[in-house]
Amino acid sequence: MDIIFLEAFRIKTLIGIYPWEKKIPQTIELNLEIGLPSKHDYLTDQIEDTLDYAQIVERIRAMLAEQHFSLLETLTENIAQMILTEFQSPWVKVNAAKLDVLDGVRKLGITIERGKRGQPHFS
Numbered sequence: 143m144d145i146i147f148l149e150a151f152r153i154k155t156l157i158g159i160y161p162w163e164k165k166i167p168q169t170i171e172l173n174l175e176i177g178l179p180s181k182h183d184y185l186t187d188q189i190e191d192t193l194d195y196a197q198i199v200e201r202i203r204a205m206l207a208e209q210h211f212s213l214l215e216t217l218t219e220n221i222a223q224m225i226l227t228e229f230q231s232p233w234v235k236v237n238a239a240k241l242d243v244l245d246g247v248r249k250l251g252i253t254i255e256r257g258k259r260g261q262p263h264f265s
């Protein structure tokens with residue numbers, strides 16, 4: 143399987159279970175791996191024949207501006223389901239971390255995998 147990755151994508155959003163977290167946006171860091179559908183033919187060298195990672199980033203920005211989550215679990219699940227359904231990715235891994243929210247912990251968060259990870263893509 144071929145994979146698009148997004149590393150250290152930092153974005154501000156309202157996230158958290160405490161009252162202050164529902165009012166003050168926090169920066170979270172996202173790391174994503176997005177499986178490409180094996181039916182796609184990358185040898186065409188055309189953006190139409192792959193997943194456009196710029197569109198995925200913009201879609202995540204829009205989601206996190208509109209929707210506010212209490213838990214990182216819900217945030218990662220919503221991002222994963224959006225990528226599987228809207229971009230027809232067969233498999234996705236989403237990691238979301240809060241930065242410096244607990245004393246002595248630089249990053250903490252969650253990683254989820256959804257969908258089915260496929261075989262290597264041979265062309």
Ligand SMILES: Nc1nc2c(c(=O)[nH]1)N=C([C@H](O)[C@@H](O)CO)CN2
Pocket residue numbers: 157158159160163212213214215240243244
């Ligand atoms: N499993 C989780 N535990 C906690 C979360 C979370 O999203 N998932 N969130 C919080 C608070 O919002 C925290 O980040 C504030 O310090 C606590 N535990």
